[in-house]
Amino acid sequence: MNALPRPHRLDVLIAVTGLLSGVLLWALGLHTGALRHLLPGWTTLVPLVVMAAMELLRRSAPSTAVLVGTAALVADQFTHASIATAVMFTDLVYAAVVYGTPLSARRIPVISGMVTVAVTIAALAWLRRPEALLFGVLTGLVSFGPALTGATLRNHREAAEAARLHAEQTALLAEMDRSQAIVAERARMARELHDMVANHLSAIAIHSTAALSIDEPATSRDALGVIRENSVAGLAEMRRLIGLLRDSGGGSEPVAAPTLDGLGALVEQARTNGSASGLRFVLTDGLDGLDGVGGVGGVGGPDGLPAPAALPAPVEMAAYRIVQESLTNAIKHAAPGEVSVALTRGDRALTVRVSSPFGDRPGPRAPGSGAGLVGMRERVALLDGEFEAGPVSTPEGTKIWQVRAVLPAEERTPSA
Secondary structure: OOOOOOOOHHHHHHHHHHHHHHHHHHHHOOOOOOOOOOOOHHHHHHHHHHHHHHHOOOOOOHHHHHHHHHHHHHHHOOOOOOHHHHHHHHHHHHHHHHHOOHHHHHHHHHHHHHHHHHHHHHHHHHHOOHHHHHHHHHHHHHHHHHHHHHHHHHHHHHHHHHHHHHHHHHHHHHHHHHHHHHHHHHHHHHHHHHHHHHHHHHHHHHHHHHHHHOOOHHHHHHHHHHHHHHHHHHHHHHHHHHHHHHOOOOOOOOOOOOOHHHHHHHHHHHHHHHHHHOEEEEEEEEOOOOOOOOOOOOOOOHHHOOOOOOOOHHHHHHHHHHHHHHHHHHHHHOOOEEEEEEEEEOOOEEEEEEEEEOOOOOOOOOOOOOOHHHHHHHHHHHOOOEEEEEEEEOOOOOEEEEEEEEEEOOOOOOOO
């Protein structure tokens, strides 16, 4: 059997104060009842004690307390009656609305209001005098008034709690957005760092290996020249990236993003880096001249027709980085042969294809992190495009490694 919960110290104080006040009024002979001649005077203390005991349950069992308190108040009317009993009953009604269940909080004001109206009508019908309205007023003061006060306070508390919960949810959503933004920015920085530096470091690794394995002065000089060129270029790229990260937007000019106009120089650099590995690089321009003849978004197209609209900057940057990373992978992994880069502009999409000879090799010419394909796939996904990479067979039966990306040629909001 579960023991009754320990009453709150404030409830104990209310009960003791009400009980002592009622006993003092009884000792002084102060009564409010008109039927005091029916029962002995000491009977006034019985409803008083019951009401004071119910005050101990005003928080833990408010519905039980108000029901028992109602019976005690009715019984008090058949004794000499005490105002202390009536005052404690008003507190029980108030506590039942504030601390009771939501159903009790809705029902008690309605029931007390109906009781007040019924008592008023019954008193008028019985006494047929204006003074009968006082019975309704007194009934409203001890029942409907406390219930209405409790309902108002409870509504304010619930509104405040709802506002607090809403504020906590807003703060949680803001923190989640901030965390997602940090993760997305870290991923973007990782892609940029990999794409900007990996190409140069791969060339350095390959040519340093060649210089160490082939003991020829001419070969060593050529390798050292390529190593120096890629070291300087890599340092420049790193400085640009570090400057971009340190820039707070205070007045320095923004760093220019790579465009497809630079593909010619990129392929030429790949020719220099991959010549020692037996690789040949070919750029097929389907955009009306990538090597400076018209350029992307030039003023004229085939047959004198207007050229297509310029590609969005994010699409150009993604296409450039995809070609850059594909060429880096070809230098590290491809078998000797031809590496082709082809770009095709459709009505709504730009298609990028990079094909390289696929063959069995004991290992890559330079170590890699495996983040290249992941970064390319992420770039395409951010633009809601299509990406695939893997070995395919040509119509002649030759096996090649092909990277294919389809990027939207129209401006749109990234999906992430």
